[in-house]
Amino acid sequence: MGRPETLGRQPTAGARVLRGYHAGWIPGDVAAGLTVGALLVTQCMAYAPLAGLPPASAFRAVIVALPVYALLGTSRHLVTGPDPGTAAIAGAGLAGVAIVGSAEYADAAAALALMVGILLVAAGRLRLGFVSAVLSRPALIGYLTGLGVTLVVGQMSGLTGIPVDADSFAGRVRQLVERIDQVHGPTALLGAGTLAVILLLRARVPRVPGAVAAVVLATLVTVAVDLEDRGVRRVGELDAGLPRPGWPDLPIADWGELVATALAVAVLGFADSYLTASGVATERRYRLDPDRELTGLGAANVAAGAVGGMPVASTGSGTATASAAGGNTQLTLILAAGFVALSVVALGEVIVMIPVAALAAVVVSAGIALVHVSGFALLWRESRAELALAVTTLLAVCAFDVLVGILVSIGLGVLIALARMARPHVAVLGNAAHLDGWVAADAQEGVTTEPGLLVYRFDAPLLFLNALHFGERLMGLLDDNPGDERWVLLDFEGVGSVDTTGTEALSELLRDLDDRGVVVVGVVRANDVARDRLRRAGLLRPQGPLHDYATIAGAVRAFRAWRDDR
Numbered sequence: 001m002g003r004p005e006t007l008g009r010q011p012t013a014g015a016r017v018l019r020g021y022h023a024g025w026i027p028g029d030v031a032a033g034l035t036v037g038a039l040l041v042t043q044c045m046a047y048a049p050l051a052g053l054p055p056a057s058a059f060r061a062v063i064v065a066l067p068v069y070a071l072l073g074t075s076r077h078l079v080t081g082p083d084p085g086t087a088a089i090a091g092a093g094l095a096g097v098a099i100v101g102s103a104e105y106a107d108a109a110a111a112l113a114l115m116v117g118i119l120l121v122a123a124g125r126l127r128l129g130f131v132s133a134v135l136s137r138p139a140l141i142g143y144l145t146g147l148g149v150t151l152v153v154g155q156m157s158g159l160t161g162i163p164v165d166a167d168s169f170a171g172r173v174r175q176l177v178e179r180i181d182q183v184h185g186p187t188a189l190l191g192a193g194t195l196a197v198i199l200l201l202r203a204r205v206p207r208v209p210g211a212v213a214a215v216v217l218a219t220l221v222t223v224a225v226d227l228e229d230r231g232v233r234r235v236g237e238l239d240a241g242l243p244r245p246g247w248p249d250l251p252i253a254d255w256g257e258l259v260a261t262a263l264a265v266a267v268l269g270f271a272d273s274y275l276t277a278s279g280v281a282t283e284r285r286y287r288l289d290p291d292r293e294l295t296g297l298g299a300a301n302v303a304a305g306a307v308g309g310m311p312v313a314s315t316g317s318g319t320a321t322a323s324a325a326g327g328n329t330q331l332t333l334i335l336a337a338g339f340v341a342l343s344v345v346a347l348g349e350v351i352v353m354i355p356v357a358a359l360a361a362v363v364v365s366a367g368i369a370l371v372h373v374s375g376f377a378l379l380w381r382e383s384r385a386e387l388a389l390a391v392t393t394l395l396a397v398c399a400f401d402v403l404v405g406i407l408v409s410i411g412l413g414v415l416i417a418l419a420r421m422a423r424p425h426v427a428v429l430g431n432a433a434h435l436d437g438w439v440a441a442d443a444q445e446g447v448t449t450e451p452g453l454l455v456y457r458f459d460a461p462l463l464f465l466n467a468l469h470f471g472e473r474l475m476g477l478l479d480d481n482p483g484d485e486r487w488v489l490l491d492f493e494g495v496g497s498v499d500t501t502g503t504e505a506l507s508e509l510l511r512d513l514d515d516r517g518v519v520v521v522g523v524v525r526a527n528d529v530a531r532d533r534l535r536r537a538g539l540l541r542p543q544g545p546l547h548d549y550a551t552i553a554g555a556v557r558a559f560r561a562w563r564d565d566r
Helices: 014-019 023-051 055-072 084-094 103-125 129-133 137-160 169-178 185-204 210-225 252-257 259-284 290-306 316-324 331-346 356-370 373-382 384-399 402-422 467-480 500-515 528-536 552-565
Strands: 426-432 437-440 453-458 487-491 520-524 547-549
Touching: 014 055, 023 055, 023 084, 023 210, 023 316, 023 331, 023 356, 055 103, 055 290, 055 331, 084 103, 084 137, 084 259, 084 356, 103 252, 103 259, 103 290, 129 290, 137 169, 137 185, 137 259, 137 356, 137 373, 137 384, 137 402, 169 384, 185 210, 185 356, 210 356, 252 259, 259 290, 259 316, 259 402, 316 331, 316 356, 373 384, 384 402, 437 552, 453 467, 453 552, 467 500, 487 552, 500 528, 520 528, 520 552, 547 552
Parallel strands: 453 487, 487 520, 520 547
Antiparallel strands: 426 437, 426 453
16 A cells, blocks of 8 residues: 555546545655645746736635645646636636726636636536547647747747737737847846746756746846846735635626636636646546546636636646656645645745746746647648648637637537538448458458449448438449449448438438349448437338348348349
């Protein structure tokens, strides 16, 4: 006992893990908890402004959200907190209901967190964990890369001291180019040095939280050299205290205007969180329950909103740090929250000394990490259509905003999926004696078809999208050999399910085949779902004309026996 492996591989909520906690896990959890806590302090300072919020909003959220998720979630390492992606989406939506910096804006952020949490908890109760796949991998690559590029451009003012007041991506780029001569030397040197330290530590010593080390170093340099007198801006006053329960003072109409933003934050936040958690879980050899993950992340957001905090999702660097630093269980997350609370209470005077350029470097490093060069290279090799989806999503994020980018990515992803389902792969199967089975006749050499018999495979559910295509392709194959085929076997191994339009199309197809002189039409390798639907539609024998065969080999034997008896 006492080893992390004793937890097993099955999905286990944190509350249950902590009830069976072993003393042997303490050293790793404590070390990881303190490391993650220090990283979160930096990220709260850096990411909250992306949503137009003060760091206090992120601190309040983290202090309560982490323990709540730790008790309900099944990931032992997922760190919930401010995330650049969801923060940017939240900021875009909140700007439409309140003025940035006002009390109403902070209330709107808390209301948004509550709405996100309620949506996720409801989805978890309805067992909608499959929504993690709403954003396809190409769409996510394009979205995250676009977000990374916009984050880098958006932080160049803080990193270099160049004054930028444009709101759009193109406007910021134009002002950065036009005002390049206004770079503030000390700010740019400090920002570039901080960024270099972060990237160097990330590449060379990934176990060390580079953002924390670099920010501490930048703060020490700022104080030691008195860079503030040279125009280097510091964070300044930190109005953060321990969380207190409260209800957002927001008009009902504004709640309604935030619904679309809440849905976007919920979908992207969960998709990104689940991908992040899955990667670590696979590496550490345990499993997740997507429905419990919905509930855990949702409850964390409800808790954040209930204390006036901002919406939370996963922090990829924090999650990786929790695992790399030796964390074994969800106690790591609880200890990290405790460290953040202690920092707010006892280290406020130190935190306000952090230079703005250092925090900008943290955001820029996060943006760089989001740029998926390897992902685009993979899409280039495997699928140009999916590459186009990723590039279009990237351009939409940069040209418009993150909300539009998400809608574009989801819409294009759905269209591509529908197009593939509407025109799926079909094949004529033949006997491959050397493979001891029936395979696509054009797949390789040595495959022979059976004279008088057509075995037709359709690799998609038979639905309204493709029912017409199903029949047209089959009749086209028969046109190539008019009058030769007397039996037609429909291989349903790839069909899976059939809807009403599909059964109607089959009925019409059976009439057309009868007119062509086809004697027997059979369904082969249909699963129970498809077979039951065909039976209820009156298509299977003995009520209907369709013969039912469990295997292709069995159906071919029946055909040969019929042929020999003629």
